[in-house]
Every structure is written in structure tokens, then in C-alpha cells.
Amino acid sequence: MTGEPTEPETFPTFPVVFRSxxxxxxxxxxxxxxxxxxxxxxxxxxxxxxxxxxxxxxxxxxxxxxxxxxxxxxxxxxxxxxxxxxxxxxxxxxxxxxxxxxxxxxxxxxxxxxxxxxxxxxxxxxxxxxxxxxxxxxxxxxxxxxxxxxxxxxxxxxxxxxxxxxxxxxxxxxxxxxxxxxxxxxxxxxxxxxxxxxxxxxxxxxxxxxxxxxxxxxxxxxxxxxxxxxxLHWPQAPVNPVTPRPREDSTPESRGEHLVDAPDFRIERWTLTKSRSWSTDEFAVWMVLSGLGHLHCQGKRRPLRAGETLWFPAAPIETTWEPTSGEPLVLLKFLPPAT
Structure with missing residues (x-):
């Protein structure tokens, strides 16, 4: 693309967090x-x-x-x-x-x-x-x-x-x-x-x-x-909550659900009662919907609480999400649309 940098890319080892x-x-x-x-x-x-x-x-x-x-x-x-x-x-x-x-x-x-x-x-x-x-x-x-x-x-x-x-x-x-x-x-x-x-x-x-x-x-x-x-689009049909679909890689301790699969974004929800690790290079934004925990990422640890929002650019990265209270750690994951 015109005007893009040509020097070797640097990859983040931890998500980017922005000021609210x-x-x-x-x-x-x-x-x-x-x-x-x-x-x-x-x-x-x-x-x-x-x-x-x-x-x-x-x-x-x-x-x-x-x-x-x-x-x-x-x-x-x-x-x-x-x-x-x-x-x-x-x-x-x-x-x-x-x-x-x-x-x-x-x-x-x-x-x-x-x-x-x-x-x-x-x-x-x-x-x-x-x-x-x-x-x-x-x-x-x-x-x-x-x-x-x-x-x-x-x-x-x-x-x-x-x-x-x-x-x-x-x-x-x-x-x-x-x-x-x-x-x-x-x-x-x-x-x-x-x-x-x-x-x-x-x-x-x-x-x-x-x-x-x-x-x-x-x-x-x-x-x-x-x-x-x-x-307004017509007809305006009644809109109700979506019906979650379970992910095939769910476990009893880390339950994953598909919530939305739309032309502009996908949404997953993960409910963790025990630690869950991922190795990925996908573009994603994670939000902590409820609970307390730690994010372990490339040798670093970040405390998590409800309200956190973290952007993971498309780069190779390994993460572990660890609940740290008696309540589940509930995470939202926003992903690019499927192609």
C-alpha cells in the first residue's frame, strides 16, 4: 500500500490497552x-x-x-x-x-x-x-x-x-x-x-x-x-436476544459460545472457571464482562477485572486467562467477519 513503512515489522508481545x-x-x-x-x-x-x-x-x-x-x-x-x-x-x-x-x-x-x-x-x-x-x-x-x-x-x-x-x-x-x-x-x-x-x-x-x-x-x-x-428498514420485525451456539472446543471449565456472525464482526463469549490457554495470530479484541483474573502473556502478567478491553493485533502470541476469584471469568471476544 502506498505510504506504508517498508522496514521490518515489529510484533507486540502484549495487548494494546487504550484510555477510556x-x-x-x-x-x-x-x-x-x-x-x-x-x-x-x-x-x-x-x-x-x-x-x-x-x-x-x-x-x-x-x-x-x-x-x-x-x-x-x-x-x-x-x-x-x-x-x-x-x-x-x-x-x-x-x-x-x-x-x-x-x-x-x-x-x-x-x-x-x-x-x-x-x-x-x-x-x-x-x-x-x-x-x-x-x-x-x-x-x-x-x-x-x-x-x-x-x-x-x-x-x-x-x-x-x-x-x-x-x-x-x-x-x-x-x-x-x-x-x-x-x-x-x-x-x-x-x-x-x-x-x-x-x-x-x-x-x-x-x-x-x-x-x-x-x-x-x-x-x-x-x-x-x-x-x-x-x-428505518421495513418490515421492522421484533428483535430478541440471540441464541448462543456452543463452540466445539468448549470444556466444562472453559465454555465457549458463538453469539454473532455478521458481515462486520463476530462475537464469542468464554466463561472460564479454570485457566485456559490459546496460541494464536488472529486479530481480536477481548473484553472482560465479569469476574476477576490474570492474563499471562509472553512472560508477563496483567490483572483483569470487569471493564477491561484489550486489542490483540494479528501477530503470533500465546496467552493464558486465569480466573482468580470464586466467580467465573467471563470474556467477550470480537473477531473479524468470516471469509
Whole structure:
């Protein structure tokens, strides 16, 4: 590729970890600090922690040596072999990875697909995403899609006359649920939810309804009725949690599951009650969903807790993941799409 370095590649012997970027949100809470150890401000609701982001203005910065202080784009451009085969021609990191604290309700919203984002925003930035629930209060709800038979005309009418809830599909989430939300899908969540999220690298969100809520300045938040309606895919089928599929290499002490196999990413979940070792050269991002442990990697050891996010570039590496408490160590693994 033009402009890529020609000197011999250097390979990491330990994953790259980035500084968390915290965002106040009217619907947020304090769980990102209380449950995940994020450094929250003294007061106010915080809704998001961006763990890995290639987006301009919110780009991730490495916090561990020897890459401390380097931007994600610098690592991406400077080490093309780290991208692996699937992502070798991409100009930026392929995902935006977050934690969400939805103590109150997210707006009822939709993210555009490639064509809609180009048409409405002037740039092709589609946003397909997936949520994995780490904790859910009994009051928590996820809204995703519409009840069977709902049409675009009925939806627009109910949006105008205040009866939208009558056509929405909702369910009570539980810890461990994974919800896959392709671009163009109507969705919201709230009522006490802590979730991990992987998405395409886009921040385009069109709010259709905000529960008649006011922002901290006492004003309603902006809605995007026309763009949102244009971005919705029809029919809007009900969306429920995915059904996990067991991996063939699971054991009773290290249970692996396939959660999502989509055009932009794959998701696996591993639940460990004893140590598990892997020798691999695959591109992957790991998140600690719950539990405590140690990561042993190339002669080094790193403590692990819920909230950790680690990028393993595509390079030969050996790892051992060790639970260190009486609870299982639950890990999410994000992988490139199958080809």
C-alpha cells in the first residue's frame, strides 16, 4: 500500500490497552465507576465509556508501554501487518467499542445504513451494532423492532399521535443476553442496564422519541423525525436476544459460545472457571464482562477485572486467562467477519 513503512515489522508481545473516554449522558448513571472502576467525575450521570475508537475528535490513545501516548491511527498506519488478512486494506480500525450505563432510557432511535448515511449525512458511515448485557435490574427493558404487522404508515401515525408504545416490541433483558441490531433497526434500552457494545465506527444516531424528557438545561433534546423515518428498514420485525451456539472446543471449565456472525464482526463469549490457554495470530479484541483474573502473556502478567478491553493485533502470541476469584471469568471476544 502506498505510504506504508517498508522496514521490518515489529510484533507486540502484549495487548494494546487504550484510555477510556467517558461521556456524560442524560440517561446515564454511576455504574461505569462503581462496577467497572472507570475514573468518573465527582458528580453527574455518565452514560458511555469509549474503549477503542477510531473516530476523529474521539480517537483512542494507548496507555500501556511501549505504545503509551500513541493514537490508534498511528498504530494502524505504522504497523500494517497488525491488521491481519481481513482488514489489511482498511484505512482505519474497524470497530467502535464501548460500555453503556443505561440507568434511564436511551432515546428511541435508529442508525442509518451505508446508503442512508451517505444520502442524509454526506458520508458513508453505517452503524450496525450489538449489545451484551453485563447487569440488568428487574426494571430494565430493551425495545427493538416493532410488533408483527406494524407498517411504516402506522408507525409514523403513532409517532405523531403519541401512541407509539402500542406498536413497539419490548422484553426484559437478563445478564448474558446479546442483542444484534443491524443498521436501520428501531431500538432503545434503559431502566437499569450495564452493557458492552461493539459497532461499526460511526456516531450517526437519529432520535425519533425521547420519552418527553428534558436535558440538564430544561429543554427537550433534538429529534430527527424525517431522517429517522427515512433510515428505518421495513418490515421492522421484533428483535430478541440471540441464541448462543456452543463452540466445539468448549470444556466444562472453559465454555465457549458463538453469539454473532455478521458481515462486520463476530462475537464469542468464554466463561472460564479454570485457566485456559490459546496460541494464536488472529486479530481480536477481548473484553472482560465479569469476574476477576490474570492474563499471562509472553512472560508477563496483567490483572483483569470487569471493564477491561484489550486489542490483540494479528501477530503470533500465546496467552493464558486465569480466573482468580470464586466467580467465573467471563470474556467477550470480537473477531473479524468470516471469509
Amino acid at each position: 473516554q467517558l461521556s456524560p449522558r442524560v440517561w446515564g448513571g454511576r455504574w461505569l465507576g462503581e462496577r467497572l472502576g472507570k475514573p468518573l467525575p465527582d458528580t453527574g450521570p455518565v452514560g458511555e465509556s469509549w474503549e477503542i475508537s477510531p473516530l476523529e475528535g474521539s480517537e483512542s490513545v494507548a496507555e500501556n508501554a511501549p505504545w503509551t501516548g500513541q493514537k490508534l491511527s498511528e498504530l494502524w498506519r505504522g504497523h500494517p501487518s497488525w491488521r491481519g488478512r481481513v482488514f489489511r486494506d482498511r484505512h482505519e480500525f474497524p470497530w467502535l467499542i464501548k460500555w453503556l450505563d443505561c440507568r434511564d432510557n436511551l432515546s428511541l432511535q435508529v442508525h442509518p445504513d451505508a446508503a442512508a448515511s451517505l444520502r442524509l449525512c454526506g458520508v458513508s458511515r453505517p452503524k450496525t451494532e450489538a449489545w451484551i448485557v453485563a447487569h440488568a435490574e428487574p426494571t430494565a427493558r430493551i425495545w427493538a423492532g416493532c410488533r408483527p404487522g406494524t407498517t411504516a404508515d402506522e408507525f409514523a401515525r403513532r409517532l405523531d399521535d403519541g401512541t407509539l408504545a402500542e406498536c413497539l416490541h419490548a422484553f426484559a433483558p437478563r445478564a448474558g443476553d446479546c442483542v444484534f441490531l443491524p443498521a436501520g433497526t428501531l431500538h432503545a434500552a434503559g431502566g437499569g442496564l450495564l452493557m458492552a457494545e461493539i459497532q461499526q465506527p460511526s456516531d450517526f444516531t437519529f432520535r425519533l422519541f425521547d420519552w418527553n424528557r428534558l436535558d440538564p438545561n430544561g429543554r427537550p433534546r433534538e429529534l430527527h423525525r424525517a431522517a429517522g423515518l427515512e433510515s
